[in-house]
Amino acid sequence: MLWSLSPFGEAKVGIPYGMYNGLNIYLVFILCFASNVLVFPIMLFFLNKVNHYLLKWRVYKKGAIFVARKAKTGSGDKIKKYGFWGLIFFVMLPVPGTGVYAGTIATYLFKIERKKAFLANVIGIFFSSVIVWVVTYLAMQGMA
Template identity: 75%
Template sequence: MIEDIIITMLWSISPFGEAKVGIPIGLKSGTNPYIIFVAAFVANVLVFPVMIFFLDHVNRYLLRWHFYKKGALFVAKKAKKGAKDKIQKYGFWGLMLFVMIPVPGTGVYAGTIATYLFNIERKKAFAANTIGIFFSSVIVWFATMATLKAIE
């Protein structure tokens, strides 16, 4: 059980899946579905402060190297393109909706990068990201639970 929770949390903090992947993997393991939800949600929420710290401190240092700067600019352009209209037009609600949609390219990583790029107030951005993660996790949790029940 502990191993399944740890795996769920690791997938939920991973930029390759977030809770969108952590929840289905955890639920498939047969562990208590409520514990899986909480573990995935909490792990995914923790990404925001870690990413903000990285962007504020480590990123500035690494931008000195050309190969890193080139990759960082590529990611920044993609995040700006995907989130710009929603966030500029709707602000807090736009950021929340952007993070909430459980599809690839949205989520807390993109939401945090958008927060950094658009210089959004951190407390509001954290709240928008957290609410977005919650609703995204609920959508994925219910969809996965329904799918697992249909398969049985």
């Protein structure tokens, strides 16, 4: 669950970690998925409340500006163009740099309606988790 809450792996790391350590594969999926979903409201709270105060620190501000620029240039155009569906696809990709953390930052930066953004993130997390779960299961069975 902790890997799924972490920005260093999300469910993309939590699911394989739990499965390879002999935990119930269905319980791993449910807990990692649920933990990853919790990231959205936590991150949005941070961005709306805490971020404002931290921007007063030069080091933090430089990092925040760097992340915002990467988000806007990397996938921002596609998310803006395709909206809800673009956000689902972006969060769904099980590759580094995508996921609920990036999806939440995109929601904040592009001022996407929160209810729609939450739903898009949940759908994206679900499909990403399914992809990782299936690939990990097949690898454990020697099929991948």
